[in-house]
Amino acid sequence: MAVNAIEIDIQKLNKSFRNFQVLKDLDLQIRASETTVIMGGSGTGKSVLLKHIIGLISPDSGKIFIRGVDITTQKGPALDTIRSRFAMVFQSAALLNSLTVAENVGLGLKEQHRFSKKEINEIVIEKLKLVKMEHKYNSLPGELSGGMKKRVGIARALAMSPEVVLYDEPTAGLDPIMAGNIDELILELKQKFKMTAVVVTHDMESAFYIGDHICMLYQGKIIEEGSPESIRRSSNDYVIQFITRHKSVQT
Structure with missing residues (x-):
């Protein structure tokens, strides 16, 4: 896919859980070969949005186009084919404690029944x-x-040869040095493979460092988006407040 082409186009997305509306007519375009960072406070719907993109959650209304195909209308094998282009790195890494590192990384490949043991190991x-x-x-x-x-969670995602990687709070719970290492790894993978990445985070320092395009999610909508520099210069009261609360951000 051409660099800067629209990889994911989200239109008027709505999702409620019980009586609480998490996403409200949300619009967002994600460009190919870029890292799009979705920021926002806890409980603003960032992870819910990620799960919609990969098809783990269905919206109440709205459309999600992946390279022109609306995944909200897809089911079964057709949806599985679209999902196979994606990989998700969960906040907790979601490794199986009973398996070794190698077994965790190769688990998805093993379940596909397409590779020999030797190929999986390689x-x-x-x-x-x-x-x-x-x-x-x-x-x-x-x-x-x-x-x-x-890092192992990222390796497991990469093992599936995805075109798009979704990261859910990749630096959460890490000390600044380890968080910086993860940021460097995300940058390195994008540069090496021209991979599209969507990163959900509330870590402003990380967002400004790795993001090509930054979106601020608040009350179920994207209230501002743009380059890291344009977000730094934002006149939106919520964005200013959010940035100010993160004293570690380098301006």
């Missing part, structure tokens, strides 16, 4: 090397630090 080693975790090949998740678990 892919696993390749992806672990990308995230600098090959030395933990035989380790269990319980033996890893928080930052290491995040």
Whole structure:
């Protein structure tokens, strides 16, 4: 897909849980080969939006076009084909504690029944090397630090050869040094593979560092979006307040 073409086009998305409306007529376009960062406070619907993009949640109304195909109308194999172009890195890393690092990374490949054990192992080693975790090949998740678990989660996502990677709070719970390492890794992967990334975060420092395009989600809508510089110069009261509360942001 051409650089800067529209990869994902979200139109008038609405979602409520019980009597609380999380997303309200949300519009958003995500461009190919860019890192789009979705910021906002806790409970603003950032993770809910991610789950809509990958088809884990269906909207009450609205459309989500993936390369021109509305996934809200797709079911079964057709939806699975679209989902196969995506990978998600969960906030908790979501590793299975009973499996080794290598087994976690290769799990999705094994479930596809398309690769031999040798092929899976080669892919696993390749992806672990990308995230600098090959030395933990035989380790269990319980033996890893928080930052290491995040890296393994990213390796597992990359093993599926996705065109789009969705990151849910990738630096949450990490110390500043480890958070910086994860940011560097996200940047490196985008530059190496020209990969489209969508990053949900409330970490302003991370957002400004890795983002090509930044969106502020508030009360179910994108209230402002643009380059990191334009967001820094925003005149929107909520955006100003949000930035001011994060003293670690370098201006």
